[in-house]
Amino acid sequence: xxxxxxxxxxxxxxxxxxxxxxxxxxxxxxxxxxxxxxxxxxxxxxxxxxxxxxxxxxxxxxxxxxxxxxxxxxxxxxxxxxxxxxxxxxxxxxxxxxxxxxxxxxxxxxxxxxxxxxxxxxxxxxxxxxxxxxxxxxxxxxxxxxxxxxxxxxxxxxxxxxxxxxxxxxxxxxxxxxxxxxxxxxxxxxxxxxxxxxxxxxxxxxxxxxxxxxxxxxxxxxxxxxxxxxxxxxxxxxxxxxxxxxxxxxxxxxxxxxxxxxxxxxxxxxxxxxxxxxxxxxxxxxxxxxxxxxxxxxxxxxxxxxxxxxxxxxxxxxxxxxxxxxxxxxxxxxxxxxxxxxxxxxxxxxxxxxxxxxxxxxxxxxxxxxxxxxxxxxxxxxxxxxxxxxxxxxxxxxxxxxxxxxxxxxxxxxxxxxxxxxxxxxxxxxx
Numbered sequence: 098x099x100x101x102x103x104x105x106x107x108x109x110x111x112x113x114x115x116x117x118x119x120x121x122x123x124x125x126x127x128x129x130x131x132x133x134x135x136x137x138x139x140x141x142x143x144x145x146x147x148x149x150x151x152x153x154x155x156x157x158x159x160x161x162x163x164x165x166x167x168x169x170x171x172x173x174x175x176x177x178x179x180x181x182x183x184x185x186x187x188x189x190x191x192x193x194x195x196x197x198x199x200x201x202x203x204x205x206x207x208x209x210x211x212x213x214x215x216x217x218x219x220x221x222x223x224x225x226x227x228x229x230x231x232x233x234x235x236x237x238x239x240x241x242x243x244x245x246x247x248x249x250x251x252x253x254x255x256x257x258x259x260x261x262x263x264x265x266x267x268x269x270x271x272x273x274x275x276x277x278x279x280x281x282x283x284x285x286x287x288x289x290x291x292x293x294x295x296x297x298x299x300x301x302x303x304x305x306x307x308x309x310x311x312x313x314x315x316x317x318x319x320x321x322x323x324x325x326x327x328x329x330x331x332x333x334x335x336x337x338x339x340x341x342x343x344x345x346x347x348x349x350x351x352x353x354x355x356x357x358x359x360x361x362x363x364x365x366x367x368x369x370x371x372x373x374x375x376x377x378x379x380x381x382x383x384x385x386x387x388x389x390x391x392x393x394x395x396x397x398x399x400x401x402x403x404x405x406x407x408x409x410x411x412x413x414x415x416x417x418x419x420x421x422x423x424x425x426x427x428x429x430x431x432x433x434x435x436x437x438x439x440x441x442x443x444x445x446x447x448x449x450x451x452x453x454x455x456x457x458x459x460x461x462x463x464x465x466x467x468x469x470x471x472x473x474x475x476x477x478x479x480x481x482x483x484x485x486x487x488x489x490x491x492x493x494x495x496x497x498x499x500x501x502x503x504x505x506x507x508x509x510x511x512x513x514x515x516x517x518x519x520x521x522x523x524x525x526x527x528x
Contacts, residue, residue, distance in 0.1 A: 112467055113304045119291030119318045123311050124467050124477070126299040128460070134300030135464035136208045136307075138216050139198035141295075141324045141472045142288040144268075145191045145261040145401070150275075153268010154284050156189040157233060157276055162215040163187075163197070164225035169214065171225070177211050178204070185211065189266055190404050199461065202301035209296075213314035216289060221278040233273055236276060240267065244343045244513055245393070245412065252349045252511045253399070255337060256406055260329040290321020297468030300460040328403045329353075335509045340516030346415045347513040350425055350500055351408020356401050357473050362499050363486040365407060369398040371437060371445035371495070372428070373409055379428060380409060390421045402473060407502060415515050422512070429508070432499035436492040449482050449501050493515045 101115045104363055115123045143154050163185075164171050178185050182198035196216060198208040240246050251266050255262030332353055354365055373380040373396025380394050394411040408431070413421045456462040457480065470477045502508075 107256050107260065113439050114471070114476075115304070115308045117291065117308075117312060117315070118320075119315065120310065120320045120322075121291040121315055121318055122295045122471055123304075123308050124295065124297045124471055125179055125304040125307055125462055126477075127302055127303050127304065128300050128463070130203075130461060131300040133199060133201050133460060134205060134208075134298055134302045135197060135199050135460040135513060136298045136302075137195050137296070137464050137468050138207070138212045138213065139295040139297060139472060140194045140216075140289055141192070141293045143190050143192045144266045145326065146263050146288065146324055147261060147264065147269045149259075149264075151270060151280070151284065152264045152272045153233070153266070154272075154276060154280065155194055156266050156268060158219075158221075158281050158285060159187045159189045159194055159196075160229050160233065161221050161226060161281060162219040164229065165220050165222055166214045166218040168218065174211070174215065178208065181207065190269070191262055192254040192369075193469070195465070195468065197464065199411065199459065205298075205302060205306060209307065209310040209314050213311075217315065217317060219281075219494055221281045223278045226278050226281065229275070230273055230472065233267065234270060237267055237270060237273075240265075243430070244341065244345070244347045245410070247341075248347045248349055248410070248511060248513050249397075249399075251339070251410070252351065252509075253406060255335055255509060255511055256351075256353055257329050257370045258332070260327070260402065262329055262404070265397045266299050286319075286416065288321075288324065289318075291315075291318045292320055292322040293324055294318070295468050295471045297471065299463035299467065312506060325403065334422055334506050337510070338512045338514060340514050342517060343513065343515050345412045346515060348411045348413065348422055348425065348510070349512075350417065350422070350429070350508055350510045351397075351406055352507045352509060354398075354405045354407045354502060356403045356405050358403060359405075361498060362400070362405075363483075363493075364407065364490050365398055365446055366401075366449060366489045367442070368432075368485060368498055369396050369407065370449045371441065372432070374445075375448065377444065377448070380411075380425075383428065384411065384421070384424055388424065390417050390424065418512065418514065422510075424510075429499070429503040433496065433503050436496045439492065442492055442495065443491070446487050446490065449487055453480070453483065453487075 112126045131305055142155060146152055163174055178198055181204050183198055185198050187196045196212055198212060200208045255265045298307055310497040355361055384390050385394050391413045396409045399406040411421055467477050
């Protein structure tokens, strides 16, 4: 049985959806001017869906599906799309995993065939699993050598603690060393099921042809159900300082906020743009340009299904940590006390809208948008509707949001200072 629906965007492009008998949802956005397409297989499973002893297995599987299937060896997988000018890639997040391809219009069937093969028929040879452990351990060491990436990872652990969202996507060395082919097969069997998967395509794609290809290539896909998740609790305010042998000090100040499904997600995006996105943002202009305290400074919004982390980051000279931290807190506090001007708010909204529209020039971005929207909301969110939400944000809404986020007892911080060893000092308050 096939269930079908169509929806038209403001650009006149049709976003079509068909649900196969396995529960697999197939979505397309046809762009008539395009000669290529982006195709992604989305699994609604990420690092937050792992048990503590499994931490890192989603990311590990994403690596290992390229190491051989029942039909192909590693070099055959690499050649299959590259030989026709296409490419294959994948990524893992805390919420989901995506395997995707870019190909020219005539090679749609080839792309579906290969993606289905690695998703459904990977063999995870024990020899390749052992080899990939070393690759991922080197990737971990790269994070340890990157203070910015390391601090972000540590801050999320500080925010979410033992909840799976606090776990690093890449995993931790003891767990990764324990993975076997059997562990990978068991996790795939549990999570790579029809009700938990979406196939999304954008560009020069014919919907009926893609549905037919998916019916054939995913015929053995078990039905299963969509992942159910436990929402994290409200984290207490915590402030930690850690010493590592780096040259600069690195600071994050932030808090938990609502996620993709929250009613204020558009206000959060505008606030993030206004505060620290780009050279015209408040943080860049005031802390870098006015005071010269930091070369690298920005705000960030790490958004998940049901929660997000909103924060500011700065890399500064160790002698300026105290003053830079004071100025960062001052900037956050000012947003709670003084409404932003209409002019500044309009600039941020135009910047955010422009970034969104520029992203639509990429078929991969379009595919990502419709695939992720289906996992999050069960339907696509039209671009014109998204823009309307952004443009409707008011100065009072930004001030009220800032007052809620930046109130005493809600903000947490983590500071990485130059020094020997791995000494950590911290305080906490329930606030």
